Amino acid sequence: MTTLLGLDDYSPSELARAKTLPSRWYLDPAFLDAEQERIFSRTWQWLGASAEVTNPGDFMTGGVGGEPLVAVRGNDEVLRGFYNVCKHRAGPVAVGHGNAPALLCRYHGWTYGLDGCLRRAREFEGVEDWDPATVALDPVTLAEWAPLVFANLDATAPAWSEVLGEIPTEIAEAGFDLGSMVSIERRDYTVNANWKVYVDNYLEGYHIPIAHPGLYRTIDYAAYLVETRRFHSRQHAPFRPGAGSVGDRDRRYLRTDGEEQALYYWVFPNLMLNLYPDNLQLNVVLPIDHDHTLTIFEWFALPDLARERREAVDEAISFSDQIQKEDIEVCEWVQERLGSRAYDTGRFSVARENGVHHFHRLVHEYLCADDKTPR
Numbered sequence: 001m002t003t004l005l006g007l008d009d010y011s012p013s014e015l016a017r018a019k020t021l022p023s024r025w026y027l028d029p030a031f032l033d034a035e036q037e038r039i040f041s042r043t044w045q046w047l048g049a050s051a052e053v054t055n056p057g058d059f060m061t062g063g064v065g066g067e068p069l070v071a072v073r074g075n076d077e078v079l080r081g082f083y084n085v086c087k088h089r090a091g092p093v094a095v096g097h098g099n100a101p102a103l104l105c106r107y108h109g110w111t112y113g114l115d116g117c118l119r120r121a122r123e124f125e126g127v128e129d130w131d132p133a134t135v136a137l138d139p140v141t142l143a144e145w146a147p148l149v150f151a152n153l154d155a156t157a158p159a160w161s162e163v164l165g166e167i168p169t170e171i172a173e174a175g176f177d178l179g180s181m182v183s184i185e186r187r188d189y190t191v192n193a194n195w196k197v198y199v200d201n202y203l204e205g206y207h208i209p210i211a212h213p214g215l216y217r218t219i220d221y222a223a224y225l226v227e228t229r230r231f232h233s234r235q236h237a238p239f240r241p242g243a244g245s246v247g248d249r250d251r252r253y254l255r256t257d258g259e260e261q262a263l264y265y266w267v268f269p270n271l272m273l274n275l276y277p278d279n280l281q282l283n284v285v286l287p288i289d290h291d292h293t294l295t296i297f298e299w300f301a302l303p304d305l306a307r308e309r310r311e312a313v314d315e316a317i318s319f320s321d322q323i324q325k326e327d328i329e330v331c332e333w334v335q336e337r338l339g340s341r342a343y344d345t346g347r348f349s350v351a352r353e354n355g356v357h358h359f360h361r362l363v364h365e366y367l368c369a370d371d372k373t374p375r
């Protein structure tokens, strides 16, 4: 695959010497095919909110790396993941979300237990060389991290806890009650750009003074920095003391009162977690095709906040909407120009773009890894 894509032509070096990913990595549909196989099918991907699968029989469906999946809570309370693909003739064993005592294929009605094993195949007597006791849905690894559920198609991938690294400790030390938060709002945006253009943009504050003048007035830009770790990075984005009301703030800054305390993380390849004492803003970046991207914004909050401060929440969400529109405009300008004969590759600001460099190195590492390379 590396030869096919010409990956050998590019090698990311140390930040001060490195070039950005060549433009064809953002333009050639073959790269997205490779990324689906080597990145999205080998990393932890958000499947949905854990509140949808609290009780035995609760199920939800979704897709990862182009594969249809279902997560279902068993009678033993264990949440299990399966490919949502019936072993008969590839029908779906679940649609949408809901609660059911078993998974019933929507095509011819084969019934699977909540453990994925085939329980009943209608009118299938007389079939030879076929043992129903050995038929089961293919399993997939899940991780529950309240209030979120993630799936990983690669059973040999680093564990979710390894990918998160210090994040849970930092959240616990900050005293944030992530486990009690519930989903309060979701907004989807389509961006006419490659998914990596959107992630690149998220990973640096370099563009804030130019692209987000309102936001720039509220943050301490000199103190803004990005700390990179193995599979994620953390952004430190302190406020200027006394700056602005909620209306002047970035989508990340939902808190409005008192001392600001927040944690901002990006987790490779396409997840952003913006955490506050009483709420979480989740961003998920999903390629639609090589030059269209779906960005999902979902807000989770403590139930009290959702009830009592709905107005402040709504105000922050609408400001987030404005910042997102500014970011989308920039990303679409860039996508158009990546295709120009006047551009191939660029350079990084050492002070401001280490987060983007870290991302490019991980993309390169995953695309170039052969099947046996430990990650």
Ligand code: FES
Pocket (backbone or CB within 6 Å): 086, 087, 088, 089, 090, 091, 092, 105, 106, 107, 108, 109, 110
């Ligand atoms: S495809 Fe599932 S029962 Fe036929």
Ligand SMILES: [Fe+2]
Pocket (backbone or CB within 6 Å): 201, 207, 211, 212, 327
């Ligand atoms: Fe931005």
